[in-house]
Amino acid sequence: MKDLPYEIIGARFGLACPHEAVAYGPQALRQAGLLEALCELGVEVEDGGDVFAPQIKEPPAHPKLNNFQETVLFGESLSSRVKSSWKAGKRPVVLGGDHSISMATVGATSEYIREQHGEDAEIGLLWVDAHADLNTAATSPSGNIHGLPVAALLGLADEKLCQIAGPRIGKIKPENVAYIGLRDLDPAEKDRLKELNITAFSMKEIDQLGMNEVCSRAFQTVSDGTYGFVMSYDLDVCDPALAPGVGTPVRGGLTYREAHLVMELVAEQENLLTFDFVELNPSLDSGDASCELAQALLLSAFGKTIL
Numbered sequence: 001m002k003d004l005p006y007e008i009i010g011a012r013f014g015l016a017c018p019h020e021a022v023a024y025g026p027q028a029l030r031q032a033g034l035l036e037a038l039c040e041l042g043v044e045v046e047d048g049g050d051v052f053a054p055q056i057k058e059p060p061a062h063p064k065l066n067n068f069q070e071t072v073l074f075g076e077s078l079s080s081r082v083k084s085s086w087k088a089g090k091r092p093v094v095l096g097g098d099h100s101i102s103m104a105t106v107g108a109t110s111e112y113i114r115e116q117h118g119e120d121a122e123i124g125l126l127w128v129d130a131h132a133d134l135n136t137a138a139t140s141p142s143g144n145i146h147g148l149p150v151a152a153l154l155g156l157a158d159e160k161l162c163q164i165a166g167p168r169i170g171k172i173k174p175e176n177v178a179y180i181g182l183r184d185l186d187p188a189e190k191d192r193l194k195e196l197n198i199t200a201f202s203m204k205e206i207d208q209l210g211m212n213e214v215c216s217r218a219f220q221t222v223s224d225g226t227y228g229f230v231m232s233y234d235l236d237v238c239d240p241a242l243a244p245g246v247g248t249p250v251r252g253g254l255t256y257r258e259a260h261l262v263m264e265l266v267a268e269q270e271n272l273l274t275f276d277f278v279e280l281n282p283s284l285d286s287g288d289a290s291c292e293l294a295q296a297l298l299l300s301a302f303g304k305t306i307l
């Protein structure tokens with residue numbers, strides 16, 4: 001994958017979280033000069049434009065989940081966009097948008113790898129986030145679908161969410177998932193994490209082991225027996241003092257260096273398929289602090305090094 005050119009796709013969607021303005025994340029990053037900075041870095045990259053939220057007059061309501069129909073329809077168009085990017089010989093990197101978009105991005109990449117390598121081909125999933133995003137309609141306290149994407153990718157959420165990128169239920173196997181940065185889980189999510197025996201490095205393990213060791217253990221989990229892995233990076237994994245511009249801030253997050261080290265190490269992994277970056281909300285930012293951090297983190301993920 002390393003030799004494929006990148007294609008940046010903006011996911012202009014914020015209906016699956018409490019603050020819709022998260023849909024302006026990709027625009028803020030473009031205005032901050034992300035594409036220009038990537039070209040300066042020598043990255044082969046093109047701007048694939050944005051995917052927009054559907055306009056629906058009277059969508060059928062879901063009894064528990066907010067904006068269900070809009071989220072499913074947006075996910076379906078984003079997933080076709082991601083698949084067509086792969087098929088055109090590019091490496092799609094998606095900028096969110098709220099975290100519901102990863103049902104489409106990760107699901108589409110999982111489907112593409114199966115098409116290429118056969119039915120048994122699995123991919124790993126590195127989920128870098130303060131939250132586990134493992135709720136279902138039955139357990140979600142808020143009804144916001146950005147808290148469900150991992151459950152959907154594992155095949156545990158509503159059928160329509162599980163099938164956003166294709167009919168197969170369970171795009172990712174629990175043994176191929178690793179979390180980094182967890183610190184705010186609902187009781188049902190904690191139970192599910194244990195039942196499924198998912199590898200999870202919370203802030204406690206990061207404090208105890210250090211980020212370098214956490215990353216190498218996590219890479220092992222997502223690489224073992226897979227055709228490569230994808231990373232999904234939620235900006236709220238960073239401490240809110242650094243990244244206030246997120247919808248669901250939780251204190252006690254990654255330091256500036258920890259946040260960068262994950263990106264720097266991910267960029268070195270030969271089996272990284274692609275990644276997405278979500279939950280930057282410019283309307284909640286303090287000045288441009290979060291947007292500037294987001295851009296710097298992205299540059300690290302695309303291979304910028306200190307030396």
Ligand SMILES: [Mn+2]
Binds near residue numbers: 099129131133
């Ligand atoms: Mn998240």
